[in-house]
Amino acid sequence: MNFSRHDQIHSLEENNKFELLVIGGGVVGSAILELAASQGINSLLIEKNDFSSGASSRSTKLLHGGIRYLPQMQFGLIRESLKEQKILEQVLGQLYKPLKLLAPVFKDDGFSDLPKILQSNFIAPIAFKIGLTLYDFLGQRKNDQRHTLISKEDTFRLFPKLKKNKLTKSFIFQDAQTEDAKLVLTLLRNAVEINNATALNYVKITDIIRTGDIYKVSLIDEINKKEYTVESKKIIAATGVHNLPGMYESKSSKIKLSGGAHLILKGDPLGIGKNGVLLPQTEDNRVMFVLPWTGNTIVGTTDTEEFSGSLDRPYANSEDKAYLIRHIKKYFNIEEVKYISSWTGLRALIDSSGTNSKNISRGHFYKNIDENFIQISGGKLTGFRVIAKESLEQLFSQNFELNKQEFVDSISNLENQFNYKDLQLCLNHYCVVKPTDYLLRRTRISWFNQNGGKSLLDKVMVNFDSTLYFEQTIEELKDEGLL
Numbered sequence: 001m002n003f004s005r006h007d008q009i010h011s012l013e014e015n016n017k018f019e020l021l022v023i024g025g026g027v028v029g030s031a032i033l034e035l036a037a038s039q040g041i042n043s044l045l046i047e048k049n050d051f052s053s054g055a056s057s058r059s060t061k062l063l064h065g066g067i068r069y070l071p072q073m074q075f076g077l078i079r080e081s082l083k084e085q086k087i088l089e090q091v092l093g094q095l096y097k098p099l100k101l102l103a104p105v106f107k108d109d110g111f112s113d114l115p116k117i118l119q120s121n122f123i124a125p126i127a128f129k130i131g132l133t134l135y136d137f138l139g140q141r142k143n144d145q146r147h148t149l150i151s152k153e154d155t156f157r158l159f160p161k162l163k164k165n166k167l168t169k170s171f172i173f174q175d176a177q178t179e180d181a182k183l184v185l186t187l188l189r190n191a192v193e194i195n196n197a198t199a200l201n202y203v204k205i206t207d208i209i210r211t212g213d214i215y216k217v218s219l220i221d222e223i224n225k226k227e228y229t230v231e232s233k234k235i236i237a238a239t240g241v242h243n244l245p246g247m248y249e250s251k252s253s254k255i256k257l258s259g260g261a262h263l264i265l266k267g268d269p270l271g272i273g274k275n276g277v278l279l280p281q282t283e284d285n286r287v288m289f290v291l292p293w294t295g296n297t298i299v300g301t302t303d304t305e306e307f308s309g310s311l312d313r314p315y316a317n318s319e320d321k322a323y324l325i326r327h328i329k330k331y332f333n334i335e336e337v338k339y340i341s342s343w344t345g346l347r348a349l350i351d352s353s354g355t356n357s358k359n360i361s362r363g364h365f366y367k368n369i370d371e372n373f374i375q376i377s378g379g380k381l382t383g384f385r386v387i388a389k390e391s392l393e394q395l396f397s398q399n400f401e402l403n404k405q406e407f408v409d410s411i412s413n414l415e416n417q418f419n420y421k422d423l424q425l426c427l428n429h430y431c432v433v434k435p436t437d438y439l440l441r442r443t444r445i446s447w448f449n450q451n452g453g454k455s456l457l458d459k460v461m462v463n464f465d466s467t468l469y470f471e472q473t474i475e476e477l478k479d480e481g482l483l
Helices: 005-014 027-038 075-091 123-138 152-158 180-194 246-251 318-331 381-395 408-412 420-429 435-442 450-461 466-479
Strands: 017-023 043-046 097-106 148-151 167-177 198-200 203-211 214-221 227-237 255-265 276-279 288-293 296-301 339-350 364-370 373-378
Touching (some): 075 123, 180 198, 180 408, 180 435, 246 364, 420 435
Parallel strands (some): 017 227, 097 276
Antiparallel strands (some): 097 167, 255 296, 255 339, 288 296
């Protein structure tokens, strides 16, 4: 059965009894579905919006090992993340991309995550080198993967637009990148087309009622307004920043939101080539990343505690953009920063009252909502596989492992310009329902073109019910800050 909306609705109508219901179509929920289905568990995933429309398409695209968590002594989280990098490299194909990151050392800047006692010009570079050495040790890295110290002169040779003023030396260390939304869609297609799971977007859960050892779940298809009722023996909710649906809302995990604003610059105006840059300290003691991304450049930061827009559609406001531009100019020789688009992502962290979000653990946590019903919160993109594995092993007495993923080349090769063949592939095998599913999450057309690719809408809309979706498409592009 294809991973198309038509086939998935048909699957739901043919079978309404499941062993497992997964709530949430982000990277964790999708991984849970794939792992469960690969073990023969009859599974259904429900997402109220589009797949990967939340944090799983709004990340910094890093599968990083957690270098910045060393000062917080989160060694277990770092070791786990570095171990995951090795596993993901084997199973994700070209969705796993090794990346070298430069960490420049500037006089009087220090490193934002180091304690104040270690921030002096003399001590900070030594402390950071010790941290990188520990990072390599925890990751059991080979010689060619370990960090290196490079001179001021070599730094400017590799990064010619980095400002020379106050730079003393630099470190280069290794991490990795991914295409977050395409990772989600790959997991889902494998779960559906290889392992016979069912996954539906734009379906809202209106209520969950436990009857004995069965959960009866009421659904409404937001596209055709048809109502369904399904039964499931077990439920895992990977709802991100959202509460649980129906009568279980009051039992939702207590979380704290942490945002991250990003800009996309056209091409490589900062001269970083195929490498990334970890800028050591912003004016409010955060870090900032400058990263290559599919021929363009991402500039982004994390740990903002306020955001604009809604939980479903946050966006980078004018202050967020000005903040990023100000720091680009602080560290790079560039007179004018021109960006194509921007976004903000929201992640759920453990609610540690009174604690700044940058100091809260990025580890994941579980809450037992009811018998055979758990909710997952927190965690890093790098840890999606282990989070999915652990959650399933809490409910099932089986061992779950992520198999090497198929269809990676298929989604990786989608063009970021309108292509009729690509759109048909997305309609038939990546469950595209609305034009923005294709423009924002199956491809990067809206992110990589001025005005969200509005000039291409006439070509795209021919393949959809234009009377129904044109206004919705314009509205979503506006909500994303693209128009």
